[in-house]
Amino acid sequence: MPMTITEKILAAHCGKKEVAPGELINAKLDLVLANDITAPIAIKEYRATGAKKVFNNERIALIPDHFAPNKDIASAEQCNMLRQFSRENDLSLYFEVGRMGVEHALLPEQGLVVPGDVVIGADSHTCTYGGLGAFSTGVGSTDVAAAMITGEAWFKVPETMKFVYKGKAGKWIGGKDIILRTIGDIGVDGALYRAMEFTGEAIKKLSMAGRLTICNMAIEAGGKNGIIEPDEITEKYVAKRARRKYKFYKSDKKANYVEVREYDLTGMEPQVACPHLPENVKPVSALGSINVDQSVIGSCTNGRIEDIREAAKVIKGHKVHPYVRMIVIPATQAVYKQSIKEGLVDIFIDAGAAFSTPTCGPCLGGHMGILAAGEKAITTTNRNFVGRMGSPKSEVYLSNPAIAAASAILGRIGTPEELK
């Protein structure tokens, strides 16, 4: 039976020759992940079972990134739970402040998730690793607690939707625009319970950063996982960093798709998701004049070095608008260091922007840039729900790094072309 890449990876992890959509399987996990918000519940649940040993102390990643560096006493207690549990169980993948980064940027960068993996994480954006050609999906804390004991998780094999992108993307168009356009098309539950397979000539040319951005936001369409077939670009990315053996899976030519959708990127404008749902997507020129109080570059969606470079290219030689606070947050320490090396930090500071240590911070309204009532932000993050970045009376617009950077200079949502 012909299978999709998602079906092949799942079959290989439950010891079967083939699996079909709808089938319930118990899959072996290559990595289990949780953060400072979700791990405390998982740790409590784990301890309540009386379990004495985790399934594998090298395959559980605990990353304090959401409210870390600790934003208040309660957050400090939560981070401390991860720290203590990691020491008790001798977990090799605990990342302390100073070494940590935003989880979904850090794990691929460090070669800790690899093509062909099955990964669960108590964080909805765990679907990011599909950009490497892995099956990865977000779950809750209880799933992680059970997986820390068994090293397994149950899944219903999802149906796959295929998204084909053709045409030549213009300047400033990246993974973010591709995924925003897709979510705008199918809606926030357009891929509910389904695998989203991204393919086509435009994807084949896309950098690993762009691919990770696309798969990162599969959850914003309700998808179970996002996935892209690994190729030479993937090989180049993983060859130098993979800490484990990896395997490239590819969809069979005659694999079954529940739906196929095609998009032509030729002439496509940068896309912006307007409040208060990621599906409220418009081309940037259709927005009219929207003043912004804050511009954020960062997160698991767009905090990689390519994103920081793109924003720096736009900002260079300009000043942030007097009424705007621009906050740049590299997703990992390696991205931070590279930004220093390339002189990007100087560019931002000279322009009047803040440059922060890695954290999820403002993306989920945690810290490092919370909005007051009535304020508006343009941000490279992934969600614009009511209250997502602070006050329930604030508004969040989602875009790529170039648009967020140009808007910081203009004081309103706009494009690099509008800069003098």
Place this chain on the structure above:
Amino acid sequence: MKFKGKTWKFGADVDTDAIIPARYLNTSDPKELAKHCMEDSTNPDFMKKMQPGDIIVAEKNFGCGSSREHAPISIKAAGVSCVVAKSFARIFYRNCFNMGLPIFESVEAVEGIKEGDQIEVDADAGVIRNLTSGKEFKVAAVPPFMQELIAAGGLMAYTKKKAGL
């Protein structure tokens, strides 16, 4: 299993930030989380008005967004007996079965219930009765594995048994 209570209606795509805003996620204490249940939703005074046993009835894709189990925990700890929706977001759905918040899918029930109606959810019979209007609706069947999970007492009890703990 039967749940009887007054209904509170919500729209489509209620996200987990609306159910429990991230600013309260520096704790996982159910009682603390319950205080802020639905605070950023279209009914921010939900906790002031609701009574234990009340039922949330929502349109499609309830619980979309983050994976935070704090969302179903806050609903359960608030005293909501169950949630009826046209559909549920995937991670929220999975979390509810894992941690034990009863949820039911029924398009016709959501369309046939007005806010404030008294309803009875009869899980065994697979029906929802609107006691105010006298109408009856079918509930989508719970998948067999999910029934197994419920019978075992949730995912952790199921896992304990499997791991021989």
